[in-house]
Amino acid sequence: MNVTKLKRDMKITARQAMRILKRFTAFPQARHVPAGHQSADAVSAITWFHRIDLGNGVVTPSVENTPEKLPTLGIPKRLDGLSVLDIGAWDGFFSFEAERRGARRVLATDYICWGGGGWGSQAGFDLARRVLGSKVEDQRIDVLDHSPQTVGVFDVVFFFGVLYHMRHPLLALERVASVTKEQLILETHVDMLDCDRPAMAFYPGSELNLDPTNWCGPNRPMVEAMLKTVGFRKVVLHSGPHYYVPCSPRMVFHAWK
Numbered sequence: 001m002n003v004t005k006l007k008r009d010m011k012i013t014a015r016q017a018m019r020i021l022k023r024f025t026a027f028p029q030a031r032h033v034p035a036g037h038q039s040a041d042a043v044s045a046i047t048w049f050h051r052i053d054l055g056n057g058v059v060t061p062s063v064e065n066t067p068e069k070l071p072t073l074g075i076p077k078r079l080d081g082l083s084v085l086d087i088g089a090w091d092g093f094f095s096f097e098a099e100r101r102g103a104r105r106v107l108a109t110d111y112i113c114w115g116g117g118g119w120g121s122q123a124g125f126d127l128a129r130r131v132l133g134s135k136v137e138d139q140r141i142d143v144l145d146h147s148p149q150t151v152g153v154f155d156v157v158f159f160f161g162v163l164y165h166m167r168h169p170l171l172a173l174e175r176v177a178s179v180t181k182e183q184l185i186l187e188t189h190v191d192m193l194d195c196d197r198p199a200m201a202f203y204p205g206s207e208l209n210l211d212p213t214n215w216c217g218p219n220r221p222m223v224e225a226m227l228k229t230v231g232f233r234k235v236v237l238h239s240g241p242h243y244y245v246p247c248s249p250r251m252v253f254h255a256w257k
């Protein structure tokens with residue numbers, strides 16, 4: 001990942017690209033792929049969002065410090081016998097983690113990045129799945145098209161980093177609820193934290209992180225109210241706010257049917 005590539009891929013200025021790189025590249029060693037590893041060239045050719053340890057000293061050179069986020073999510077230590085759906089999976093870090101924790105079946109879904117609509121692609125997921133010898137399944141499908149008929153129903157659903165990309169957040173959560181049998185783990189950007197009533201910021205342009213694909217910033221009562229509205233019986237704030245990026249607090253919610 002370098003300024004030129006980021007600038008081209010995200011269609012932003014060099015100064016904006018430098019700011020983003022400074023924020024996200026917390027582990028300098030992760031940017032280095034050891035020469036001689038058989039997949040080093042393939043790994044380097046991909047714009048990675050997730051930092052995935054592929055073994056043999058190869059860690060994907062990512063935008064996001066994914067291992068830092070993992071412990072904040074409260075994913076159960078073991079998922080033996082459970083089915084897991086990872087919506088907006090991108091490179092699949094959390095799908096592979098669910099499989100590592102014993103999930104019986106894992107389905108990773110994504111739409112924008114996997115369809116070439118963002119600055120990423122499905123290439124990272126495909127490569128990581130191959131190198132890790134993973135059996136995680138994949139399906140390219142919009143969040144709004146998720147239903148028991150299209151993807152099935154899963155014991156545990158991950159919805160990380162996707163809610164604020166939704167133009168229709170309540171509708172999206174309705175679809176997510178429809179495919180959740182037991183538990184949803186939701187991670188999202190939040191805003192308007194000073195307001196104690198359900199409220200949500202709207203970003204019609206690139207107000208949030210210079211990214212025009214960010215649409216909304218709900219506060220804690222708003223996320224909790226939306227989750228209850230779409231049918232979750234119990235909702236708790238698991239952790240947060242976390243500040244991986246200044247001015248973009250994140251929270252993690254757990255919700256049960």
Ligand SMILES: C[S@@+](CC[C@H](N)C(=O)[O-])C[C@H]1O[C@@H](n2cnc3c(N)ncnc32)[C@H](O)[C@@H]1O
Nearest residue numbers: 088089090110111112113142143160161162165
């Ligand atoms: C910020 S990334 C989060 C990736 C990963 N879940 C994580 O937390 O690290 C947002 C992801 O949501 C996906 N996404 C955005 N809008 C979507 C939509 N309408 N349907 C399905 N996926 C979508 C993007 O393609 C991208 O992979």
